[in-house]
Amino acid sequence: MTSTATAPPETAPAPEPTAPARPARRHTPAWLVLPSLVLLVAALGYPVGWQVVTSFQHFGMMQQFGQPPEWVGLSNYATLVTDPELWVIVGRSIAFCIVCALSTVAIGLGLALLMGAVTRAGRLVLQVALLLAWAMPVVASMTVWTWIVNWRNGLLNWALERVGVDAQGHNWLVEPLSFLVVAAVIVVWMSVPFVALSIYAGLTQLSPEVLEAAEIDGAGGWKRLRHIILPLVAPVISIVLLLQLIWDLRVFTQIKLLQDAGGVANETHLLGTFIYQLGTGAGDFGMASAVSIVMLLLTVAISWYYVRSLMKEES
Template sequence: MAVQLDGAAAAMDQAAARTGTSGTPGRSGTPPGGRDRRRRRATPYLLLLPALLATAVFLGWPMVRNLLLSFQNLNMKELIQHLTEWRGTGNYQEILGSEQFWRVTLRTIVFTAVNVVLIMVLGVLIGLLLARLGKKMRLTLSVALVLAWAMPVIAATTVFQWLFDSRYGVVNWVLDRLGWHSMANYDWVGTQLSTFFVITVLIVWHSLPFVALNLYAATTTIPRELYEAARMDGAGTWRVFTSVTFPFLRPFFLATTFLEVIWVFKAFPQIFAINEGGPDRLTETLPIYAFTEGVGNLHFGMGAAISLLTIVVLLAMTAYYLRLTLRHEDQEEDAL
């Protein structure tokens, strides 16, 4: 009898080895532990499913529609008569062969680079200032930054239009009082450089709080012992920043710069509300150019194609930035 039981147990072990299971299976032939593991592995994907569905509906579908529209010749006639006239790659060929598109692209890249550099430099300086101020002054400056950051874009743009108004603007009045009388009735949106100056001041002013407050929050995570050790070694302010603050907060700088490039590149309401890309379309960036061609000139297929090319240019810029960042990190790892 014992021999028979031993043989039955050996047969069960062999069957379990062949099926890849052990222990007592459930009713469905799957061990309870296996079902629990699969359930735990599927939980993150189930939690992400609503966000993925919302992204597919509100972002993916409009992108697909925009892509289809970019291959069509859709003007007011086709829109009213509900006609679909396919043009193939004609819109892209016309845009890429246009000198205007390349001028606007170069202008957009330069505009983005100037704004991002100013935002990062000034934001870092204000963030470091916050870390050095006392509690009351830090609270006052933080509240002011939050209020500036919370102001709606159109409201902020309207305020800047009042400030730089040629007849009643505060800026011209102050400059006139300071003895610069030629600026008493100066038209700030009359030339390309002056218009870009106003837009740059607006965008930098609106973006500084994000960088400054995040940098200050990041500095609170740096151990104070590192600063004390640097001071004991005789390091000055600049040396402390380059040796302690910047290396420790390198991920913050990389991520913030990446976000600022995206936000400044796609800036639309500030530029459009100030002067609608004028004068003479000399301050148009790619988002303004796409809107003007698509909605302003009623060339909807052309505007869709420009918007997709704008995304391609932005992806190329961010890919180049990430490539430089990864290469720099690899060189540092090799040096270590």
């Protein structure tokens, strides 16, 4: 009787050892943002902190000769709250920034749509003109504008006389309303290039197929603009509107130079020039700092809605 030998069963190869999984670095984005945050706090933290501390102090004649300022607590803010002139200036500044921002965005949107409709040569000319206007230094452009509205030999009065309007010797800067109208025109003129180019950049990202499909379905130009183009570029418009509200609320150079050219300062102050007058004219840095903090709070309040909307869209 023969016995048959059986082969041992084949064993599966041992699995190769795997490298331990690396822990997820959830804090890496925070570490990457930290250097920029430190630089931002270092650049802005000290000035803002100095403004806050100074707003609780009083600066008078003795402080001009080296005496430490007097700590008055909330006295500066109490004076501001009960000062009717401040609220007039606040209302004037808010109305000015809203009118300028809305006008800038409306004109910029129109120019952006125009750039998308004209030929390549026309678009190039328009873009170069906008860039030249945007690149012009503020003081240099204000020199031209003050000559245009000059009541003696200004271009505006000369042109009005040529069309039959009696504008000989009319001073456009002496009346508060006409002063603010001139200032608004200048501010809008300086801000339109940024808005127009930004919105046009958003328009270039729209899908041509979507617009062609809407046109095939019978949607006219107004319907395409209202129901397709504007909703798609709404995030860009919201951002530029927010920036314009912030910039126009703290406008200073244009108002100050127009006041020096013939405007009545006490009747045409906005928050920026009012702070400047308190700090340099009256020499009360404590009161000027308190108004600066009020201006900061207004800026946050105006931009809070838009910032909150953008954060909801991102989430």
